[in-house]
Amino acid sequence: MPLHIALHDVTGDKPGIVVCEVPAKPHWCEIRTTVFSWTPTRFPFHTGSAENLTFGQSPIITVIGKAYLRQRGIEPIRSRMDLRTTINVGAPDSMFAFHGHPIAIEVKMPGEKLSPDQERMKAVMTNPWSGWRWFTVFGVDDLRAILRSRGL
Numbered sequence: 001m002p003l004h005i006a007l008h009d010v011t012g013d014k015p016g017i018v019v020c021e022v023p024a025k026p027h028w029c030e031i032r033t034t035v036f037s038w039t040p041t042r043f044p045f046h047t048g049s050a051e052n053l054t055f056g057q058s059p060i061i062t063v064i065g066k067a068y069l070r071q072r073g074i075e076p077i078r079s080r081m082d083l084r085t086t087i088n089v090g091a092p093d094s095m096f097a098f099h100g101h102p103i104a105i106e107v108k109m110p111g112e113k114l115s116p117d118q119e120r121m122k123a124v125m126t127n128p129w130s131g132w133r134w135f136t137v138f139g140v141d142d143l144r145a146i147l148r149s150r151g152l
Helices: 026-037 066-070 116-125 140-149
Strands: 003-008 017-022 094-098 101-107 133-137
Touching (some): 101 116, 133 140
Parallel strands (some): 101 133
Antiparallel strands (some): 003 017
């Protein structure tokens, strides 16, 4: 079962609550362990759906993604990753426009490369007539640097 975390903006300058999901997949175990370390909860434990865990501290978390962009007035286009794609094969994970400039973001695990379909889509989208900027990121730091370089 995925873990959902409701986050408030610590600076108070962006209203709203962001719900962050930590999937129940092996490569997310370290993050799940960190999140549970903030609570007095001990394992094994059982909760019902929508049951709240109490945090013993107030950690500051940086969330970059769909909600981050939406809080800045940008609506990202994103295909669900858990189902067969309904958009063009090879399309990037997230697409949005910022100040009239289309931006495509493809997220990969460290060491992974674009698939042949993604390479073809990147070539089509970044040709001079299309004008997309395509970024392949390998972690939060890469994505944060791209967004900050564009004033986000």
